Amino acid sequence: MDDEVxxxxxxxxxxxxxxxxxxxIILAIIFxxxxxxxxxxxxxxxxxxxxxxxxxxxxxxxxxxxxGFETVTKVKIKTVFKEEFGFRTLQxxxxxxxxxxxxxxxxxxxxxxxxxxxxxxxxxxxxxxxxAYLFNVRDVKETIRNLSEATMxxxxxxxxxxxxxxxxxxxxxxxxxxxxxxxxxxxxTGIIVxxxxxxxxxxxxxxxxxxxxxxSAMQDEERIVNEARQEYNKIIPEARGKAKQTIENAKxxxxxxxxxxEGDATKFISIYNNYKKAKAVTNQRLYIxxxxxxxxxxxKIYIIDEDHKSLIPFLDVNKGGK
Amino acid sequence: xxxxxxxxxxxxFLILLANALxxxxxxxxxxxxxxxxxxxxxxxSAGLHLKIPFIQKTHFFDKxxxxxxxxxxxxxxxxxxFIWVDSFVRWRIFDPLLFYxxxxxxxxxxxxxxxxxxxxxxxxxxxNELFEIVRNSNRKLEFSIDFDIDSxxxxxxxxxxGREEIADSIYVSSYESLKEYGIELVDVKIKRVNYIxxxxxxxxxxxxxxRNKIAEKYRSAGQGRAAEIKGKLQKDLNEIESEAYREAxxxxxxxxxxxxxxxxxxxxxxxxxxxxxxxxEAYQKTISENNILILTTDSEFFKYLKKVK
Numbered sequence: 001m002d003d004e005v006x007x008x009x010x011x012x013x014x015x016x017x018x019x020x021x022x023x024x025i026i027l028a029i030i031f032x033x034x035x036x037x038x039x040x041x042x043x044x045x046x047x048x049x050x051x052x053x054x055x056x057x058x059x060x061x062x063x064x065x066x067x068g069f070e071t072v073t074k075v076k077i078k079t080v081f082k083e084e085f086g087f088r089t090l091q092x093x094x095x096x097x098x099x100x101x102x103x104x105x106x107x108x109x110x111x112x113x114x115x116x117x118x119x120x121x122x123x124x125x126x127x128x129x130x131x132a133y134l135f136n137v138r139d140v141k142e143t144i145r146n147l148s149e150a151t152m153x154x155x156x157x158x159x160x161x162x163x164x165x166x167x168x169x170x171x172x173x174x175x176x177x178x179x180x181x182x183x184x185x186x187x188x189t190g191i192i193v194x195x196x197x198x199x200x201x202x203x204x205x206x207x208x209x210x211x212x213x214x215x216s217a218m219q220d221e222e223r224i225v226n227e228a229r230q231e232y233n234k235i236i237p238e239a240r241g242k243a244k245q246t247i248e249n250a251k252x253x254x255x256x257x258x259x260x261x262e263g264d265a266t267k268f269i270s271i272y273n274n275y276k277k278a279k280a281v282t283n284q285r286l287y288i289x290x291x292x293x294x295x296x297x298x299x300k301i302y303i304i305d306e307d308h309k310s311l312i313p314f315l316d317v318n319k320g321g322k
Numbered sequence: 323x324x325x326x327x328x329x330x331x332x333x334x335f336l337i338l339l340a341n342a343l344x345x346x347x348x349x350x351x352x353x354x355x356x357x358x359x360x361x362x363x364x365x366x367s368a369g370l371h372l373k374i375p376f377i378q379k380t381h382f383f384d385k386x387x388x389x390x391x392x393x394x395x396x397x398x399x400x401x402x403x404f405i406w407v408d409s410f411v412r413w414r415i416f417d418p419l420l421f422y423x424x425x426x427x428x429x430x431x432x433x434x435x436x437x438x439x440x441x442x443x444x445x446x447x448x449x450n451e452l453f454e455i456v457r458n459s460n461r462k463l464e465f466s467i468d469f470d471i472d473s474x475x476x477x478x479x480x481x482x483x484g485r486e487e488i489a490d491s492i493y494v495s496s497y498e499s500l501k502e503y504g505i506e507l508v509d510v511k512i513k514r515v516n517y518i519x520x521x522x523x524x525x526x527x528x529x530x531x532x533r534n535k536i537a538e539k540y541r542s543a544g545q546g547r548a549a550e551i552k553g554k555l556q557k558d559l560n561e562i563e564s565e566a567y568r569e570a571x572x573x574x575x576x577x578x579x580x581x582x583x584x585x586x587x588x589x590x591x592x593x594x595x596x597x598x599x600x601x602x603e604a605y606q607k608t609i610s611e612n613n614i615l616i617l618t619t620d621s622e623f624f625k626y627l628k629k630v631k
Binding site for chain 1: 345346347348349350367368369370384385386387388389391410412452453456457458459461463464465466485486508509511512513514515516517522525526528529530532533534536537538539540541543544545547548549551552554555558559562563565566567569570571572573574576577578580581582584585587588589591592595596598599602605606609610611612613614615616617618621623624
């Protein structure tokens with residue numbers, strides 16, 4: 001109630017001329033507004049006058065003739081778009097979730113050796129020519145999807161299942177990217193492919209265990225070989241040690257043998273040198289000394305006269321004899 | 323009254339003008355018909371155009387490259403393998419007048435493509451072997467393990483046509499017939515080639531047995547290498563042991579020889595004396611206690627004994 005009163009008083013106070021000026025200004029603003037439009041930093045705007053392309057507007061505040069004269073189409077040329085094949089991301093982030101839908105038709109493909117591989121990949125692309133993008137091909141996204149499926153299969157079709165699943169993944173993505181770009185250029189889509197990344201490249205599900213089996217067989221091979229190597233590394237050094245021992249023993253024998261010989265020889269020579277001086281006496285002495293010692297060892301000694309033909313006990317020389 | 327008449331004329335003029343003017347977008351092309359009959363050439367250039375109001379009608383067609391994605395078809399290859407072939411084409415309406423006359427709308431255009439592309443695809447696929455459709459070049463396939471290539475006919479064979487060329491021949495064979503409908507074929511691509519379910523199961527089984535073979539190969543390769551190492555072990559062991567034996571025998575032999583020489587050098591000074599002393603020494607060593615000895619007085623030792631008697 002209070003507000004209404006004040007409003008009325010203001011209106012009453014205003015001169016008629018001023019009201020008209022304000023109305024004109026408001027109308028002017030309403031009239032001028034459609035002339036302006038903003039283009040965001042990641043995009044450009046394609047302007048057509050009566051359907052015909054006239055110019056491109058860069059990011060910032062721009063002008064155009066409104067009311068159907070000039071139409072504006074904004075194209076995000078800085079944004080990198082992504083297409084997924086064989087899988088779908090439901091929600092990306094720290095815990096990326098993937099849709100559980102079965103996309104086998106998209107991911108399963110025949111390899112050059114007529115086997116089947118499951119390939120999942122992404123294509124990242126950007127619009128680099130907004131005019132070509134808008135005016136040359138109707139459904140660019142679907143075209144990229146179709147071509148990407150065809151090219152990936154073409155590249156995989158020239159490789160064995162081993163090459164696709166086990167050996168060289170990067171080369172496949174690279175070749176697929178090049179091929180896709182060539183086809184997109186042929187259609188003049190205005191698209192530039194930034195990357196193709198292979199995601200999950202695996203054998204079909206029911207074949208997976210057999211592939212795992214190969215991996216474990218490879219590990220088995222290494223294990224068996226390592227075991228043999230270990231045995232070798234244990235036994236051979238031991239044998240070398242023993243061999244060294246045998247040789248050292250032989251060397252010991254040799255030294256012993258020679259020393260003995262030299263000792264014996266020296267002993268003989270020194271005895272001989274003295275013997276030379278008195279041969280007969282020494283001979284006798286040595287003989288008697290030896291016999292004395294040796295005969296002492298016998299329990300009983302029977303001495304028989306050389307003329308006697310029978311054996312008769314004659315003399316017991318043994319000290320402790322019976 | 324006259325004052326109003328002026329405005330009425332203006333209104334009529336504006337209505338006629340609005341109907342006479344039409345906009346052709348960059349993505350479009352148009353034809354004009356008069357009582358259902360096409361008039362003049364197709365309008366290809368974008369911008370503002372004129373026609374006779376109300377009497378003439380405009381028909382717009384897309385000027386861009388258009389999509390067509392065929393339904394997958396089950397087709398046998400010439401080597402009697404049943405596969406699903408899913409192809410797509412890109413096309414454009416190159417003669418909108420002809421297109422209008424023969425198809426009226428894009429939907430009918432699609433059914434033309436269905437008829438012609440599906441038929442031609444079937445014809446060409448049945449004339450080719452499966453590996454010609456899957457592979458595109460004679461790039462040598464590589465394997466993770468030595469592969470028994472002879473067990474695999476498809477790998478050994480080199481292709482004559484290949485995927486891209488097959489797609490191209492579908493393109494060439496369809497191009498002329500589509501032209502009659504104002505359709506220009508831009509491109510044909512084989513998108514997916516897949517085995518039908520029963521064949522797929524067989525292929526899976528083959529892949530499994532193939533992998534099992536490879537696994538077996540790895541394992542036996544391991545056994546082989548291990549056996550090799552074990553053989554080398556035995557060989558090295560024999561070598562080490564026999565070499566040591568040889569060397570030891572050599573050393574001992576040399577020592578023995580040297581000893582013989584030393585003995586010989588010394589004893590040769592008087593072999594008789596050596597024989598004598600050595601015999602004495604031998605007596606010392608060999609005769610043990612608790613024996614009985616019988617001698618005659620003839621013995622050197624007892625010779626005095628007899629004399630005394």
